[in-house]
Amino acid sequence: MxxxxxxxxxxxxxxxxxxxxxxxxxxxxxxxxxxxxxxxSPLHKFFLSALKDIYFAEHAIIEALEKMQQAATTEELKEAFEDHQLQTQKHVSRLEKIFRLLEETPEKKECEAIKGIIKEGEEIIKSTEEGSMTRDAALIIAAQKVEHYEIATYGGLAQLAITMGHDKVADLLEKTLQEEEDTDYNLTDIAETFINFDAEQED
Missing domain, CATH: 1.20.5 (Single alpha-helices involved in coiled-coils or other helix-helix interfaces)
Known part of the structure; x- marks a missing residue:
């Protein structure tokens, strides 16, 4: 038994x-x-397309920041553009990590919006006097237009990532969003500390 x-x-x-x-x-x-x-799903396809869009944009911004740094008058603004360029390179690497998390290959999609904003910045350099504070004031506005585009993009993408359950991706996007907001604040601080006032005194 x-x-x-x-x-x-x-x-x-x-x-x-x-x-x-x-x-x-x-x-x-x-x-x-x-x-x-x-x-x-259509939402995931849009999300991936938007990631490719901002991936293109970040590469374009790296090149634009180098030109803006060379055109800037004050050392404060030159340093700010240099710091932002280094930060943008980190953002590119972070996007590549996001693509890997999604099991996708990093790919650029031409971004007409950022091309237009960068072109406007180039026009500012051509239309302002070299070595003037007016040029610096205008360059800050141009740079902040770039920042606001990035803030809107990363903020929206972070929320979509949360909605779709991509928690690790959302964390990375939110980290970049916070850095973009900090850069925007820093540019405002530089402008309001002395550049705008000095530009107003120019003939």
Whole structure:
């Protein structure tokens, strides 16, 4: 009788393990189906397209900041543009990490909005006097237009990431958003400390 009981327990244990394994397989299959469904959704496709858009924008901003740094008059603004350029390079790396988390290849999508904002900044350099505070005041406004575009983009993308359950992606986007907001505040501080006032005194 003892032998029969052992066999019965062994059989029961095997059935229990098989059931658990089956449930685990089902859960994995359901997760895969849900992930595939999410990736094919219109919202996810838009999200990915917007990431490619800002990825292009960040690369373009790195080049634009170098020109703005060279054109700036004051050392304070030159340093601010240099710091922002280094920060933007980090943002590019962060976006590449986001693409990896989403199991996507980093890819640029031409961003007409940032191209227009950068072109406006180039026009400012051409239309203002070299070495003037007026040029610095105008460059700050141009740089802040870039910042506001980035703030709007990263803020919106962070919320979409939260909605879709991409928590790690959302954390990275929110970190970049905070840095963009800090840069915008810093530019305002530089302008209001002395540049705007000195520009107003120029003939």
């Amino acid at each position: 003892a032998t029969k009981t052992t066999e019965t327990n062994t059989t029961a244990g095997s059935n229990s393990s098989a059931t658990a394994s089956s449930k685990k397989t089902t859960q994995v299959d359901n997760a895969t189906v849900n992930e595939d469904k999410m990736k094919s």
